[in-house]
Amino acid sequence: MNDLIVSNLKNQILQVENELAAPCTPAEAAVVVGTIVASYPQRNVNDADTYLTQLTLLVQSYPLSIAKRVAHPVEGVVARVKFLPAVAEVKAVADELWAMERGKIARAMMDIREQERQAEEQRREASLPSLEERQRMVDEWERMRDETADKLTIN
Numbered sequence: 534m535n536d537l538i539v540s541n542l543k544n545q546i547l548q549v550e551n552e553l554a555a556p557c558t559p560a561e562a563a564v565v566v567g568t569i570v571a572s573y574p575q576r577n578v579n580d581a582d583t584y585l586t587q588l589t590l591l592v593q594s595y596p597l598s599i600a601k602r603v604a605h606p607v608e609g610v611v612a613r614v615k616f617l618p619a620v621a622e623v624k625a626v627a628d629e630l631w632a633m634e635r636g637k638i639a640r641a642m643m644d645i646r647e648q649e650r651q652a653e654e655q656r657r658e659a660s661l662p663s664l665e666e667r668q669r670m671v672d673e674w675e676r677m678r679d680e681t682a683d684k685l686t687i688n
Contacts, residue, residue: 535652542641557597568604572611
């Protein structure tokens with residue numbers, strides 16, 4: 534049972550690590566930025582080109598799975614910021630979402646260590662003699678002690 538749990542946890546870690554391994558491409562980042570900007574009715578920016586470039590560069594530094602979550606209407610920047618967000622606000626949301634993913638990895642690794650500890654404890658307990666076996670060993674020792682004592686008193 535523990536081996537199956539550990540295997541599943543390791544697979545989850547690999548999946549999350551693979552998702553977080555590579556930053557999104559410029560094209561993927563542009564789509565995410567377009568989604569974010571299109572989500573706001575008022576899009577007045579002093580220098581739209583600079584804003585879009587900076588936002589795209591920022592989003593490119595995150596994995597695609599995180600970038601998509603940043604643009605998500607329920608958990609992303611759109612749900613948290615009422616007006617067109619500053620680059621720093623988008624970064625704060627992305628950093629929080631990325632930290633949550635890294636937290637999943639840390640929790641899974643702790644679960645693996647706990648499962649391995651429990652498995653080791655079960656192996657150790659299984660290698661110990663049962664209460665009946667221990668009692669039999671005590672009885673045998675007492676019998677041998679008594680026989681030895683009898684032999685010593687006869688001589």
